[in-house]
Amino acid sequence: MQDASLQAQLLESKAEMLRQRLSIGAPTVHKDLSLISLVPKWPGSESAVSLEEFFESIESAAKIGRWHSADCMQIAALKLTDSARTFYNTCLELHAEEATWDKFKKVCRERFRDVHTDQYHFMRLQTARQAKHEGPQEFADRCRALAQKVMCKDSDPVAQRIHRKNGERMF
Numbered sequence: 228m229q230d231a232s233l234q235a236q237l238l239e240s241k242a243e244m245l246r247q248r249l250s251i252g253a254p255t256v257h258k259d260l261s262l263i264s265l266v267p268k269w270p271g272s273e274s275a276v277s278l279e280e281f282f283e284s285i286e287s288a289a290k291i292g293r294w295h296s297a298d299c300m301q302i303a304a305l306k307l308t309d310s311a312r313t314f315y316n317t318c319l320e321l322h323a324e325e326a327t328w329d330k331f332k333k334v335c336r337e338r339f340r341d342v343h344t345d346q347y348h349f350m351r352l353q354t355a356r357q358a359k360h361e362g363p364q365e366f367a368d369r370c371r372a373l374a375q376k377v378m379c380k381d382s383d384p385v386a387q388r389i390h391r392k393n394g395e396r397m398f
Contacts, residue, residue: 258294258298262288262291263288265288266281266284267281267284267306268307269307270307270308270309270311271308278335282303285299285302285306286299296328300326300327300328304321318338341376348373348376348377349377351373352370352376352377
């Protein structure tokens with residue numbers, strides 16, 4: 228008899244707690260994992276989208292889908308293919324419990340950094356030609372992307388001024 232009475236009181240208490248939660252109006256936040264389909268696969272090669280574009284697509288989807296940084300890391304790992312997947316599978320620091328999204332990005336940037344010199348990118352920009360299948364806007368976008376690889380990314384204002392001055396002499 229006492230068990231039945233305790234069960235009834237327990238159910239009544241649970242119902243009361245639920246009513247209180249609903250009356251407070253605390254919204255339930257749901258993650259939208261359907262946005263994973265918008266993140267491109269990334270093989271780690273030059274022919275694919277750049278690593279920064281890959282990270283940007285994940286972070287943009289994360290903002291919209293209310294993902295946490297741990298979700299970003301797991302989704303990025305799911306989207307890796309080819310050499311990028313092999314690297315991830317063998318990199319122990321990315322599988323450690325203390326691994327974070329920022330750590331993931333840092334390690335990937337170190338491993339897949341662009342090893343070409345500024346002269347290489349400058350020569351590609353200088354010799355760029357519009358392809359037959361490429362429209363004028365696409366060609367302009369490609370040239371802009373090449374120019375961004377050539378431009379100085381130094382945060383020191385004196386170094387930037389020197390690079391701009393030297394760049395003016397090249398043209």
